[in-house]
Amino acid sequence: MIARYEKFFFFLSLTLMILFFHFFYMSLNGLPYRFPAYVPVFLIIPFLPAFLSNPIYHLLKMIFMKIGHINSTVLYFIIYYFILTPVGVIRKNRCDLNFGDSKKQSFLIRRGKKEWDLERPY
Amino acid sequence: MYILGISAYFHDSAVALIHKGKIIAAAEEERFSRLKHDSGFPHKALDFVMEFAGITASDISAVVYYEKPFLKFDRLLEATFSIAPRGFSFFKDSFPTWLKDKLFLKQTLKKELRTHKFHNPSLQFSEHHLSHAASAFYPSPFKTAAILCLDGVGEWTTTSLWRANSDGMELIEEQVFPHSLGLFYSAFTAYCGFKVNSDEYKVMGLAPYGQNHYTEVLKKHFIEIKDDGSFRLNMDLFDFMKKSSMLNFKQASKLLGFPPRVNGSSIEDCYCDLAASVQRITEEIVLKLATSLREKTGEENLCLAGGVALNCVANGLISDSKIFKNIWIQPAAGDSGGALGAAFSAYYLKDFLRKKTEFSDTQNGSLLGPSFSSSAIKDLLREQGRSYQEFESQSELFEKVCQLLAAGHIGGLFQGRMEYGPRALGSRSIIADPRMPDGQRKINLSIKFRESFRPFAPAVLKEAISDYFEVQNMSPYMLIVARLKEHLRHNQNEIEGARGLAKQKILTSDLPAIIHVDYSARLQTLDEEIHPYFTKLVKAFYDKTGCPALVNTSFNINGEPIVCKPSEALTCFDKTGLSFLVLENCLIIKEDKGGFSK
Ligand SMILES: [Fe+2]
Numbered sequence: 001m002i003a004r005y006e007k008f009f010f011f012l013s014l015t016l017m018i019l020f021f022h023f024f025y026m027s028l029n030g031l032p033y034r035f036p037a038y039v040p041v042f043l044i045i046p047f048l049p050a051f052l053s054n055p056i057y058h059l060l061k062m063i064f065m066k067i068g069h070i071n072s073t074v075l076y077f078i079i080y081y082f083i084l085t086p087v088g089v090i091r092k093n094r095c096d097l098n099f100g101d102s103k104k105q106s107f108l109i110r111r112g113k114k115e116w117d118l119e120r121p122y
Numbered sequence: 123m124y125i126l127g128i129s130a131y132f133h134d135s136a137v138a139l140i141h142k143g144k145i146i147a148a149a150e151e152e153r154f155s156r157l158k159h160d161s162g163f164p165h166k167a168l169d170f171v172m173e174f175a176g177i178t179a180s181d182i183s184a185v186v187y188y189e190k191p192f193l194k195f196d197r198l199l200e201a202t203f204s205i206a207p208r209g210f211s212f213f214k215d216s217f218p219t220w221l222k223d224k225l226f227l228k229q230t231l232k233k234e235l236r237t238h239k240f241h242n243p244s245l246q247f248s249e250h251h252l253s254h255a256a257s258a259f260y261p262s263p264f265k266t267a268a269i270l271c272l273d274g275v276g277e278w279t280t281t282s283l284w285r286a287n288s289d290g291m292e293l294i295e296e297q298v299f300p301h302s303l304g305l306f307y308s309a310f311t312a313y314c315g316f317k318v319n320s321d322e323y324k325v326m327g328l329a330p331y332g333q334n335h336y337t338e339v340l341k342k343h344f345i346e347i348k349d350d351g352s353f354r355l356n357m358d359l360f361d362f363m364k365k366s367s368m369l370n371f372k373q374a375s376k377l378l379g380f381p382p383r384v385n386g387s388s389i390e391d392c393y394c395d396l397a398a399s400v401q402r403i404t405e406e407i408v409l410k411l412a413t414s415l416r417e418k419t420g421e422e423n424l425c426l427a428g429g430v431a432l433n434c435v436a437n438g439l440i441s442d443s444k445i446f447k448n449i450w451i452q453p454a455a456g457d458s459g460g461a462l463g464a465a466f467s468a469y470y471l472k473d474f475l476r477k478k479t480e481f482s483d484t485q486n487g488s489l490l491g492p493s494f495s496s497s498a499i500k501d502l503l504r505e506q507g508r509s510y511q512e513f514e515s516q517s518e519l520f521e522k523v524c525q526l527l528a529a530g531h532i533g534g535l536f537q538g539r540m541e542y543g544p545r546a547l548g549s550r551s552i553i554a555d556p557r558m559p560d561g562q563r564k565i566n567l568s569i570k571f572r573e574s575f576r577p578f579a580p581a582v583l584k585e586a587i588s589d590y591f592e593v594q595n596m597s598p599y600m601l602i603v604a605r606l607k608e609h610l611r612h613n614q615n616e617i618e619g620a621r622g623l624a625k626q627k628i629l630t631s632d633l634p635a636i637i638h639v640d641y642s643a644r645l646q647t648l649d650e651e652i653h654p655y656f657t658k659l660v661k662a663f664y665d666k667t668g669c670p671a672l673v674n675t676s677f678n679i680n681g682e683p684i685v686c687k688p689s690e691a692l693t694c695f696d697k698t699g700l701s702f703l704v705l706e707n708c709l710i711i712k713e714d715k716g717g718f719s720k
Contacts, residue, residue, distance in 0.1 A: 076214040084202055084213070094197075094278070095204040095300055095363075099356040100346060107352035108283070108295040116471045118246040121228055122192035 124181050126171070127465030128231070129188040129253070129457050131223055133159045133319050136458035136542075137167040138490075139175055140465045143480070145261065147171040148490040148542040150458045153686040159320055160683075163234040164461075170492055172238070179240040186468040187231060188460035189250035193277035195224035197299055201363045209364030216366075246472065248464040250276020251296070251428070254452075257463030258427035259286045260470060260478060261485040262450035268421040270411060273428035273457075274304030274319070281352075283411070285419045288478040290471060294418060300363055301354045303407055304429050306345060309360055309368035310400040314393045315383030318368060326435055327576035329401035330640035331622050332394030336378060337402050343377050345403060351410030389575070391622035401435060408436040412445050422447040427463070431455035431601070432544065434644050438603035441595045453488040453599035454543035462542075487652045488599055489549055491540025492686065496706045499688050503708060506692065510708045519707060520662035526711070527555045528667050531701035532565055534677055536691045538655055541684070545600045546676035547646060548581065548656025550684050550691075552700065554635065554673040555663075556580055561635030561673060568699030572680035575623055578673045579644040580636035583660055586670035587647055590633075598653065600646040600674075606631055611641050635673050646674055 124146075127138040138148035147170065152158055154166030172178070198220050202213055223230075228245060235243050248256070254271040269284035269291070280302035283295045307325065308318045316324045344360075347353045357363065359377075361370045375381045380392045412424065424446035426437065432455050441449055452459050470476045496512075503510050513519035526533060532554040541547050552569060554561055556578075566572055579600050587593055591604040613628045617639055620628060625639040636643050648657040656674075664670040677691065678684045679698060685691045688705050695703045695710070702711045 076217065077210070079217075080210050080213050094200050094298070096354075097204060097300075097357045099354055099358070104348070106348050106350045107297055107301065107354050108281075108350065109298065110295055111293045113293040114290060116249070116252060116467065118186065118248055118468055118472045121187075121190055121247045122196070 123183050123469075124175065124177060125465045125468050126168075126182050126185045127188065127248075127253075127461040127463070127468075128164065128168075128185065129460040129464065130163050131161055131227070132457055133161045134456055134458040135160055135162060135164040135167070136454070136461040137164045137171050138462035138465050138542075139171040140462075140469060141175070143260070143466075143469055143476070143478075145462065145484060145486060145490060147174040148454070148462055149492070149540065150454075150542070150683075152683040153491065153540060156683060156690075158681065158683050163231075165234070165237070168238055174492065179235075179238060179243070182240070183244065184246055184468050184472075185231075185235065185240065185243045186246045186248055186464040187227070188248055188253040188457070188464040189276050190247045191224045191227035193249075195220060197275075197278050198224070201300065205357075205363050212364050212366060246468050248460075248467045249279075250460065251279040251282040251293075252291075252467050252471075253460040253463030254427040254455075255282065255284045255286070255291055255293075255425075255463065256466040256470070257454070257459045258425035258431075258450070258452040259284075259291060260466040261452070261462070261483065262423075262425050263481055263483045264423040264425065264448070264450065265478070265481050266421060267423040267425045267450075268415045268419040268446070269425045269427070270408075270415055270431075271426075271428040272303050272408065272411075272430035274308060275299050275302050280304065281411070283415050283418065285421065286425070290475050297352055300357055300360070303353070303404060305360070305362055305368065306355060307400060307404055307430070307433075309362070310396060312368045313371070313374065313382045314389075314397055315385045315387065317385075322429075323432065324576065325397045326401060326433055327638075328389065328394055328397040329435070330398070330638050330642065331575065331625055332391065332396070332398035334399040334402040335395045336399035339377055340399055340403055344374075347403070347407060347410070349410065350414040351407050351412075353407055389623060394622045401433075404430070404433060405436045405439050408433070409439055409443060409445075412440050412443070416445050424449045425451070427452040427455045427459060429456045434597075434601050434603045435642070437601055438605075438642070441602050441604075442592070444594060449595045449602070450483070451599060451601045452543075453485065453541070453545060453547075453601065455601070456544065459543065483598075483652065485599075488542050488545075488547060489539040489653075490542040491549075493539040494688050494706070496708065499705045499708055502688050502692075503705070503710070508692075508710060510705075510710045513707045513709065516658070516707070517662070519704070519709060520659050521666075522709060523659065523702070523704060524663045524666045526702050527553065527663060527672070530555060530558055532561075532569060532699070533702040533704065534691055534695055534700050535656075535659075536677065536685065536688060536703065536705050540686055543599070544676075545579075545646075546674065546684055547598075547600065548653050548659075548674065550677040550686070551581075551656075552673075552675045552677050553581075553659075554578075555667075555669070556633040556636045556671050556673050557667075557669055558635055559629070564699075565635070565673065565675065570675070570678075570680050571698075575626060577638040577643070578636050578675045579646060580633070580671040581646040581648050581656060581660055581674040583657065583664060583670040584647050584649050586664070587645070590671070591643065591645065593645070593647070596647040596649065597645045598647055598649055600644055602645060603642045604645050606633075606637055606641040606643065614641075633669075633671065636671065 135151040139146045149167045151164035151167045152160040255269045266287040271282045278298040279296045281297040285292045311322050371382050535551045538549045593604045630637040650657040676684045
């Protein structure tokens with residue numbers, strides 16, 4: 001039965017995963033800054049699709065097992081290229097990788113921070 | 123009110139205990155576990171500080187971890203996003219450990235603490251650079267100060283500029299990952315064939331043999347520096363975000379014109395030149411940052427911390443430049459010192475602000491580790507069936523030790539509390555007469571078993587320092603380099619004409635064991651108030667010989683942590699060419715060096 005709809009399930013699960021992630025990150029934009037108390041939740045959200053896609057993962061596993069074999073590398077491959085890469089593309093990243101084309105006078109970021117909250121791990 | 127600071131899970135785990143703002147004890151885990159740069163939970167160091175203070179877990183009002191794990195996780199993820207789709211293999215290898223180490227760190231810490239009977243500890247989290255800054259300011263003698271922290275990376279921050287007074291600390295400006303001076307230095311440490319996060323000091327030691335031929339190439343392709351000392355790395359060439367290696371060796375070797383050095387192979391001139399260039403760039407950045415920090419804060423006092431603050435050549439330049447009137451550097455400037463800073467930040471900065479009220483150096487000479495009683499040592503010596511001489515008076519012991527030193531013998535000195543931080547300051551030291559013509563080679567090859575190009579540090583009496591060196595600031599923790607006075611230098615023209623390691627063969631001065639080929643020395647200035655025992659010993663040596671200095675290098679073999687217990691000192695003594703060993707008030711001499719009969 002599965003073998004018959006193999007291709008269909010494969011593309012369906014991939015589409016679902018990508019949609020999941022786009023949705024989460026679109027809606028998340030700016031939220032962690034508005035609700036700092038929930039940052040741990042926000043930090044875990046990127047992994048939700050990985051958890052939620054567990055059934056999908058098993059499905060994929062079945063498919064891959066048919067094709068050949070599956071191991072953790074394949075799982076990380078999926079997380080990396082189908083989840084992290086799209087997120088990397090749609091999000092404005094805090095790592096500034098520009099070099100040599102900068103007209104800036106200084107790379108220092110002004111802070112003026114005086115208060116410290118030691119209770120939180122974030 | 124006891125506060126416990128912990129740094130762990132990166133490198134150099136450590137524990138520090140403070141009570142009402144005073145340091146009680148602090149130690150690195152590596153000294154107990156005997157694993158160099160041990161990064162595990164500091165179980166043994168924790169046991170030590172609790173036992174030393176004579177307290178139990180219920181006496182501790184807060185346990186403070188030195189950084190914020192979620193922010194670090196956030197940075198790791200963000201770094202992964204920023205370079206995707208490259209860097210898959212790095213992600214695959216590191217992701218499982220990030221999840222475990224960072225996201226569940228609170229649980230892990232609680233679990234580990236439970237094994238020390240902490241049932242429901244008040245667990246707090248400082249920030250990486252806040253810990254560094256607090257560790258530099260609170261033990262310093264200053265009422266107000268500017269603070270400069272430079273290191274590899276903590277959460278996001280790699281460089282931070284602070285203003286501090288007795289009311290608290292303000293982070294003025296910072297630079298964030300991936301642009302890091304520590305990582306820049308480490309990348310070229312790897313290129314020169316040395317170990318990252320461990321052997322950076324070898325690059326610093328190698329630099330005086332070279333000429334800074336590669337500064338321009340580095341500035342053009344690898345690092346961009348602004349007038350205020352801020353900088354940016356070219357992430358097309360640095361690989362630490364996508365691989366576990368630091369630098370794209372293939373591209374770097376194309377730009378530099380020579381391949382990376384294989385560890386253990388001979389050190390060609392080009393690596394000396396590269397080391398010199400990297401060191402020069404580091405100095406330029408540090409000096410520019412110090413200048414702009416002085417302008418921004420108007421402060422006269424400077425505190426330094428973070429791994430880059432262990433670069434004593436750069437510190438020496440800040441000192442010589444007189445940008446700041448006074449400098450104080452945290453001796454445990456690397457991440458082990460984060461434990462101390464974490465405890466201080468919880469004490470001074472949490473909830474209600476406490477005022478700094480102590481305006482003298484409260485680091486206690488950095489002698490914050492364990493000590494061992496003479497009776498315990500005697501028991502051990504008897505148990506091992508060793509012949510030794512016990513001295514009733516310190517002056518008699520010093521007399522004998524000075525006699526041995528003056529006769530050209532190299533010895534181990536084990537007394538008092540162990541040092542906190544990477545430098546031996548006279549409690550766990552190897553000592554020798556600096557006037558020995560082949561001292562450097564002898565200590566390197568027969569005792570330390572290491573590359574012979576690195577110079578040794580001298581411990582010099584404070585009073586005599588200006589007769590020998592050009593100094594602006596005292597350096598009780600061996601963190602500032604100073605230059606030998608012009609009239610004491612030998613063979614200046616020959617050294618200038620020589621290339622690479624050939625310079626080593628030329629005599630620099632009458633104190634060859636401690637003077638580097640650029641006539642610099644990594645000073646420990648001895649002050650009786652800070653290091654009373656060691657100062658008295660050097661005074662005795664001065665009275666006997668007229669030389670106010672001793673070679674002081676850490677009591678260990680290359681690759682091992684500094685000795686902690688008397689038994690380790692004895693093992694090291696047996697394995698090396700040391701002639702004698704001082705264990706508190708007992709003296710052991712090797713039999714072939716005129717040892718005592720049983
Ligand atoms: Fe650090």
